[in-house]
Amino acid sequence: MRYAHHPATEDLSLPEVMAALSDPLRIGLVRVLADGAERGWGELRAPVAKSTLSHHLRVLRDAGVTRTRQEGTRCFVTLRRRDLDERFPGLVGALLGAAEAEDVGGVHLASDPGAARR
Amino acid sequence: MRYAHHPATEDLSLPEVMAALSDPLRIGLVRVLADGAERGWGELRAPVAKSTLSHHLRVLRDAGVTRTRQEGTRCFVTLRRRDLDERFPGLVGALLGAAEAEDVGGVHLASDPGAARR
DNA sequence: TACCTTGTTCGATATTCGACGAACAACGAA
DNA sequence: TTCGTTGTTCGTCGAATATCGAACAAGGTA
Numbered sequence: 001m002r003y004a005h006h007p008a009t010e011d012l013s014l015p016e017v018m019a020a021l022s023d024p025l026r027i028g029l030v031r032v033l034a035d036g037a038e039r040g041w042g043e044l045r046a047p048v049a050k051s052t053l054s055h056h057l058r059v060l061r062d063a064g065v066t067r068t069r070q071e072g073t074r075c076f077v078t079l080r081r082r083d084l085d086e087r088f089p090g091l092v093g094a095l096l097g098a099a100e101a102e103d104v105g106g107v108h109l110a111s112d113p114g115a116a117r118r
Numbered sequence: 119m120r121y122a123h124h125p126a127t128e129d130l131s132l133p134e135v136m137a138a139l140s141d142p143l144r145i146g147l148v149r150v151l152a153d154g155a156e157r158g159w160g161e162l163r164a165p166v167a168k169s170t171l172s173h174h175l176r177v178l179r180d181a182g183v184t185r186t187r188q189e190g191t192r193c194f195v196t197l198r199r200r201d202l203d204e205r206f207p208g209l210v211g212a213l214l215g216a217a218e219a220e221d222v223g224g225v226h227l228a229s230d231p232g233a234a235r236r
Numbered sequence: 237t238a239c240c241t242t243g244t245t246c247g248a249t250a251t252t253c254g255a256c257g258a259a260c261a262a263c264g265a266a
Numbered sequence: 267t268t269c270g271t272t273g274t275t276c277g278t279c280g281a282a283t284a285t286c287g288a289a290c291a292a293g294g295t296a
Contacts, residue, residue, distance in 0.1 A: 014216050018140035023284090024133045041243075049286055054244060056284090073242045073293045087219075090212035098132050098206040141254085159273070170255055172274060177253095191263045191272050 007064040009083040017088065020063035021095055026056050028105020030065065033079040034096050039109070041075050046107045125182040127201040135206065138181035139213055144174050146223020148183065151197040152214050157227070159193050164225045 007013075020026060025046060033039060046053050057077060060066040064083065069076045084092045099105065125131075138144060143164060151157060164171050175195060178184040182201065187194045202210045217223065 014213075014220050014222055015140055015142045015145060018136055018145075018213075022133050022136035022140050025284095027133060027136075042241095048284090050243075051245080051287075052285055058244090059283095070243095075243070088212060088216040090208050091216060094206060094208035094212050095132075095136070098209060101205075102132050104132055143254095160271095166254090167256055168273075169257075169275085173254075176274085188273095193273070 004061060004068045004070070006061065006067055009064075009080075009086060012064040012083065012087045014088060016063045017065060017084070017091075020059050020065050023056065023059075024104050025107060026060055026065075027095070027099050028107030029056065029060060030079060030092075031096065031099050031105050032107050032109060033066065033077065036079065036081060038069070038076045038078045041077065043110045044107060045110055122179060122186045122188070124179065124185055127182075127198075127204060130182040130201065130205045132206060134181045135183060135202070135209075138177050138183050141174065141177075142222050143225065144178055144183075145213070145217050146225030147174065147178060148197060148210075149214065149217050149223050150225050150227060151184065151195065154197065154199060156187070156194045156196045159195065161228045162225060163228055 021030065025048065028046065029044065032044065041053075041057070044053065046056075048056075057066070057068070061068050061077075064080060066077050067080050069078075079092075081092060139148065143166065146164065147162065150162065159171075159175070162171065164174075166174075175184070175186070179186050179195075182198060184195050185198050187196075197210075199210060
């Protein structure tokens, strides 16, 4: 956890980013982060074990989709929207648009418990 | 080969399409088909065994990215650009734009042998 | 110091994927 | 009918992926 690896913007790989965004749960995580706000991991509610969630967040981070910041024992995550748009213009927007229409994900925020039933 | 399965436009799955488009070779195939023209499989030059190429073309077809038409013993493939744009507006365009910039693929046409060296 | 919370890492397992060669099936041509 | 071409399918391999629970490490808190 200490030295979380974040690829530089110029090192983002299109196939790797596409692969990271091909899992429903990870698409759901990106949707939750789409408003640009930084979220604490504790806010994220996903129907998987915490080790599995940790794994998916790592995949997103390693691909350069998200950025993780550590503060004490807890972590905060943001979407690297600016970097992604710079390298792959329109890709994230198109994905988010499609994901909203499809309601892909199963991830929601702790502050919005009703989302679990939608 | 006989009954190639093509999902209906409304059955396209975003994660499945993203997964299909997360392999460099398959991105290369989509690039070659990006001009909308129908291509015979014999035109496609990719650095893999024919069974592997067949596999990738099947993944694209099953995900609904391409459409295969059979004529005698040979097959022709097209990009389902209209269907994809209808369900996932902007996604294919963004992918192709990024793929061009990155030169992802390693696939070219038999009619353009110079492409192998570019 | 002794907990508690938080997130990572470690096995273990099951599944999927990408790749290949070989065998096969379908069709057209000789 | 006998080939030759074309593309699919099969069997196999190693590598990667998704998932879980358990163990662990780091940092606050009592």
